[in-house]
Amino acid sequence: MAMREEVNERVATSDVTLDESIYPREKIDHKRVSIFAENLRDGFKFEPIQVQIHPEKEGKYRILDGVHRWNAHKEVGLTDIPVIIKDLKGIDPLLYAAKMAIGPKQLTEEETRSTARRAFQNNPQLTSSEIGKLIGRSRQTIDNYIADLRAVRQIKIDQKIWRMNRLGIPQERIARRLGETRDVIRSHLGEMPIMAKSPNSDLSKGLTIPQVAAKHGWSEPMLWSLVLEGKPDQTRFKNLGWGLRTWDLWNFNDCDPRFGDDWPGRIPAQMIGHILFYFSNPDDLIFDPMAGGGVTADTCLALGRRCWSLDMEDRADLRPEIEHYYWDMTIKSWEDTILESREKPDLIIFDPPYFQKKAASYGENSIARLPRLEYLHFLENFFRFLKTTAKKTTRLALINSDWRDFQSCPALKEETQNAILLTDYYKILEPAGWELTHIIQAPLSSERFNAIIVSAMQEKKILGVTSRYILLLKLKMDIEKNNISGK
Ligand SMILES: C[S@@+](CC[C@H](N)C(=O)[O-])C[C@H]1O[C@@H](n2cnc3c(N)ncnc32)[C@H](O)[C@@H]1O
Numbered sequence: 001m002a003m004r005e006e007v008n009e010r011v012a013t014s015d016v017t018l019d020e021s022i023y024p025r026e027k028i029d030h031k032r033v034s035i036f037a038e039n040l041r042d043g044f045k046f047e048p049i050q051v052q053i054h055p056e057k058e059g060k061y062r063i064l065d066g067v068h069r070w071n072a073h074k075e076v077g078l079t080d081i082p083v084i085i086k087d088l089k090g091i092d093p094l095l096y097a098a099k100m101a102i103g104p105k106q107l108t109e110e111e112t113r114s115t116a117r118r119a120f121q122n123n124p125q126l127t128s129s130e131i132g133k134l135i136g137r138s139r140q141t142i143d144n145y146i147a148d149l150r151a152v153r154q155i156k157i158d159q160k161i162w163r164m165n166r167l168g169i170p171q172e173r174i175a176r177r178l179g180e181t182r183d184v185i186r187s188h189l190g191e192m193p194i195m196a197k198s199p200n201s202d203l204s205k206g207l208t209i210p211q212v213a214a215k216h217g218w219s220e221p222m223l224w225s226l227v228l229e230g231k232p233d234q235t236r237f238k239n240l241g242w243g244l245r246t247w248d249l250w251n252f253n254d255c256d257p258r259f260g261d262d263w264p265g266r267i268p269a270q271m272i273g274h275i276l277f278y279f280s281n282p283d284d285l286i287f288d289p290m291a292g293g294g295v296t297a298d299t300c301l302a303l304g305r306r307c308w309s310l311d312m313e314d315r316a317d318l319r320p321e322i323e324h325y326y327w328d329m330t331i332k333s334w335e336d337t338i339l340e341s342r343e344k345p346d347l348i349i350f351d352p353p354y355f356q357k358k359a360a361s362y363g364e365n366s367i368a369r370l371p372r373l374e375y376l377h378f379l380e381n382f383f384r385f386l387k388t389t390a391k392k393t394t395r396l397a398l399i400n401s402d403w404r405d406f407q408s409c410p411a412l413k414e415e416t417q418n419a420i421l422l423t424d425y426y427k428i429l430e431p432a433g434w435e436l437t438h439i440i441q442a443p444l445s446s447e448r449f450n451a452i453i454v455s456a457m458q459e460k461k462i463l464g465v466t467s468r469y470i471l472l473l474k475l476k477m478d479i480e481k482n483n484i485s486g487k
Helices: 030-041 067-076 093-102 109-122 128-135 139-166 171-178 182-204 209-216 220-227 233-240 269-279 295-303 356-361 372-389 422-429 451-460 477-484
Strands: 009-012 049-053 061-065 080-085 285-288 306-311 322-324 347-350 395-400 434-441 469-475
Touching: 030 067, 049 067, 061 067, 061 093, 067 080, 093 109, 093 128, 109 128, 109 139, 128 139, 139 171, 139 182, 139 220, 171 182, 182 209, 182 220, 209 220, 220 295, 233 269, 233 295, 269 295, 269 347, 269 395, 269 469, 285 295, 295 306, 347 372, 372 422, 372 434, 395 422, 422 434, 422 469
Parallel strands: 049 080, 285 306, 285 347, 306 322, 347 395
Antiparallel strands: 009 080, 049 061, 395 469, 434 469
16 A cells, blocks of 8 residues: 555544445455554555545535545544545546446455446446446446346336327427437337236236236336226226215225325325316327326326326336426426426326425425415416417316414314315416316315324314315306407
């Protein structure tokens, strides 16, 4: 180990961390640490270790090179350590750490293999040659190391494309979302019929949907989409085990766990199913601008509708069909959205988060952060915008609950300025150009309140909220005529 007198910077040893995810060795060599500690006690100065600003822990650094030296500093009781803070400019930190590690002591075969595999998992765009160059192995060796990972990734990409294509997302948007070229997407699309063959054959042999899903790694909604293809809506309801409600009161106790993710404010797929049944037709285009856990998209797969979904939460790997989009609250019209596309939706399903009180459940800049008036103001603008994306026949389904400030508050003492009721929504929908056609009650389950809570509420005369409504709207005719005549 070459010794140096000069150092770039000194930081506290306690601010330096070992991040296992970028450490290429299987274990720390304690004998080596002891020798280095001995050297330090004898007054030797080591080369500064190399660190990177920690991407997740504020004020901390993670080691790229020098784990043994850092441990020796700690063993001797030194509170600071010379470091070079590296900016890797896009180089994979694990591969950089591996390259540095090879210098003083070769990695074992198992360490090299594991480094190559981890690097590929972190960044599947890396080629075998790129990985090989950094860790000192040939392209063919790396190909062998990662062959199975590549195959799994291929299957995963195929499934993402299958799902997005099935939901009617245009090819150029699929390509953008998955970071692939349109040619790649086109060639994958050619494989789609072959891809469905094996699950289809297992289904026809009598395997259940959960069994086939587990065997082939398909999601259940994807399989429902296959199994129910071409069937009328009523048959689909029957096969899904959803009793069809004939009147305008839709009670559902639980969310059907097969559709959508566990998500704050998750709504039952059965409810979306009923909206689709009554207010859309097979193959219609559905738009969900704040799609959350993806229950709308999943239900659309089962009921044979196309669906475009957006959300500020980006879950590209798990939910590529929910495209990443943030409705910036400082903007009054959002012309740059995907809805610029020529096709206009047949049905918009809009399930916004509650205002203020539920803020902690969603991302930092969500509209749930807004105080009451600003929240209503945002929605009014948003309804005006939605009108510009709609056609004459488009329906808007707005899902909302009366939000009253009832917690710990007797009914007589509730403050109206802390509440948003059904009528408040209607007051802004009307001037924004939307006409109400149906009010459907779809109450929240009251089972979430246990007996102790209920008795405490009754004691204090607190009136809880379980009401939830679906407002169905269409464009107001007079406004539409004005638009047509250019006024
Ligand atoms: C009530 S949740 C939707 C739940 C969904 N229907 C489900 O069942 O999973 C509302 C969603 O709005 C999203 N959201 C809130 N403010 C947003 C904004 N300004 N732009 C985009 N999405 C936003 C949140 O991330 C959240 O996922």
